[in-house]
Amino acid sequence: MTVTEETAALPNGLTVEDARAEAARAYELDRKHVFHSWSAQAEIAPMTITASQGSYVWDGEGNRLLDFSSQLVNTNIGHQHPKVVAAIAEQAAKLCTVAPQHANAARSEAARLIAERTPGELDKIFFTNGGADAVEHAVRMARLHTGRYKVLSRYRAYHGGTETAINLTGDPRRWPNDHGNAGVVHFFGPFLYRSQFHATTEAEESQRALAYLEQLIALEGPSTIAAIILESIPGTAGIMVPPPGYIAGVRELCDRHGIVFIADEVMAGFGRSGKWFSINHFDVVPDLLTFAKGVNSGYVPLGGVAISPAIYETFAHRPYPGGLTYSGHPLATAAAVATINAMADEGMVENAARIGAEVIGPGLAELAAKHRSVGEVRGAGVFWAVELVADQQTREPLAPYGGSSPAMNSVIAACKAGGLLPFANFNRIHVVPPCNVSEDEVRTGLAILDNALDVADAAL
Numbered sequence: 001m002t003v004t005e006e007t008a009a010l011p012n013g014l015t016v017e018d019a020r021a022e023a024a025r026a027y028e029l030d031r032k033h034v035f036h037s038w039s040a041q042a043e044i045a046p047m048t049i050t051a052s053q054g055s056y057v058w059d060g061e062g063n064r065l066l067d068f069s070s071q072l073v074n075t076n077i078g079h080q081h082p083k084v085v086a087a088i089a090e091q092a093a094k095l096c097t098v099a100p101q102h103a104n105a106a107r108s109e110a111a112r113l114i115a116e117r118t119p120g121e122l123d124k125i126f127f128t129n130g131g132a133d134a135v136e137h138a139v140r141m142a143r144l145h146t147g148r149y150k151v152l153s154r155y156r157a158y159h160g161g162t163e164t165a166i167n168l169t170g171d172p173r174r175w176p177n178d179h180g181n182a183g184v185v186h187f188f189g190p191f192l193y194r195s196q197f198h199a200t201t202e203a204e205e206s207q208r209a210l211a212y213l214e215q216l217i218a219l220e221g222p223s224t225i226a227a228i229i230l231e232s233i234p235g236t237a238g239i240m241v242p243p244p245g246y247i248a249g250v251r252e253l254c255d256r257h258g259i260v261f262i263a264d265e266v267m268a269g270f271g272r273s274g275k276w277f278s279i280n281h282f283d284v285v286p287d288l289l290t291f292a293k294g295v296n297s298g299y300v301p302l303g304g305v306a307i308s309p310a311i312y313e314t315f316a317h318r319p320y321p322g323g324l325t326y327s328g329h330p331l332a333t334a335a336a337v338a339t340i341n342a343m344a345d346e347g348m349v350e351n352a353a354r355i356g357a358e359v360i361g362p363g364l365a366e367l368a369a370k371h372r373s374v375g376e377v378r379g380a381g382v383f384w385a386v387e388l389v390a391d392q393q394t395r396e397p398l399a400p401y402g403g404s405s406p407a408m409n410s411v412i413a414a415c416k417a418g419g420l421l422p423f424a425n426f427n428r429i430h431v432v433p434p435c436n437v438s439e440d441e442v443r444t445g446l447a448i449l450d451n452a453l454d455v456a457d458a459a460l
Contacts, residue, residue, distance in 0.1 A: 011053035016062035023048040023060030052079030055434055055441050068433050068445050069423035073267050074293035077339055078434040084299050087338030091330050100327035107328035110336040117276040120285030122306035127328035131266030131292035132160025134303035137322055138288045139164050142227035142260035145314045152228045154189035156237040159264055171237055172402035187216050191240045193376045202243035210249040222257035232278035235267035236425055239385035247282035261286045270294030271435040274353030274381030296339040302332035352381040352435040359439050360384055360431055363446040373456035384431040388456055397427035407459035414452035420445055
């Protein structure tokens with residue numbers, strides 16, 4: 001949607017003309033000096049964002065786009081929420097930074113609010129700068145706690161870009177970084193649409209995936225395995241909600257063999273799936289829980305690990321050998337306090353659950369029935385994936401695993417041309433708006449996606 005003359009000013013007060021000038025300068029400097037992640041540097045043309053508000057962003061040309069990506073699935077309360085912006089400014093005026101060995105009010109209150117919402121007795125919080133280092137420290141804790149080294153992680157998973165986290169990752173981003181010496185063993189998790197277990201029902205998929213994992217543990221040697229790490233609901237890899245019984249079965253295997261169960265909630269947590277944490281869908285309590293992104297809607301970098309009493313006791317009288325200069329940074333934790341309180345006060349988690357059940361789920365089901373390019377839709381809350389295929393019978397992806405295709409690129413371009421900023425990965429479009437998205441905004445976004453899928457159908 002192009003900004004009209006009647007709405008010529010952006011939410012940040014810039015005129016469209018000034019915003020375009022600022023964007024042109026930003027783009028020029030970006031291409032001259034900025035080195036982008038996960039990119040071939042000379043082949044990219046990054047979109048410039050000049051303003052944002054609620055569920056919308058404005059690009060360098062002044063076009064308003066409905067943000068169905070939540071950026072990297074982290075702006076869980078939308079853009080520029082006034083309570084969080086005010087909290088950051090208030091904290092900056094009071095105490096901008098403090099070394100992590102000192103207690104401070106923002107960090108203490110953030111820890112309390114997080115601990116109130118984590119399952120079970122995960123009441124001790126170690127703060128990090130983001131999700132990847134949360135995973136790094138969770139694995140370190142598990143290894144020191146058990147005295148073991150191996151960590152099991154599923155294929156079709158993402159755990160971060162740092163050394164241990166990228167080796168745990170089960171997608172192609174790991175390949176150039178994986179030298180086979182990180183102590184990681186990958187396994188197939190449940191994914192009925194592309195089952196590795198020749199299953200035909202969710203129950204079969206769960207049972208067979210657990211039997212396979214049990215055998216893998218036996219063959220690897222239970223006494224060598226420190227942890228199993230799973231995204232409670234895998235995010236970037238495809239939003240495959242685990243079938244009933246699977247997460248509980250993994251918990252039982254860990255208990256049987258003294259293995260630490262790490263739930264990665266970096267993307268799936270803080271309301272994204274319609275519960276505070278996605279592990280709550282399965283009535284399971286992990287030993288360690290990693291978080292980031294939605295804890296403060298990404299307004300200031302923050303992550304962390306929620307720790308069980310047993311693992312806390314390992315370090316009660318033995319120093320934990322790890323830390324970060326910015327652990328529990330006051331600006332970040334003040335943003336977390338404001339974010340969590342806003343989510344609670346405004347019923348955002350409940351809104352995410354309702355929107356998913358009443359609007360996104362049924363809406364995507366209608367699109368799946370209408371478009372021959374849609375193989376499957378799946379998800380919960382405001383956490384959904386649309387699997388695009390070249391053939392519904394063979395389930396051939398519209399883009400290859402680890403890559404893209406002209407057909408997928410045309411779908412993404414059609415979304416943007418219609419006023420929708422999508423989250424796309426390989427052959428999928430993810431529908432991941434903020435937790436406080438409105439029903440009307442979702443219906444608008446689904447209508448744009450409907451038109452874009454016409455482009456996909458025509459490409460078949």
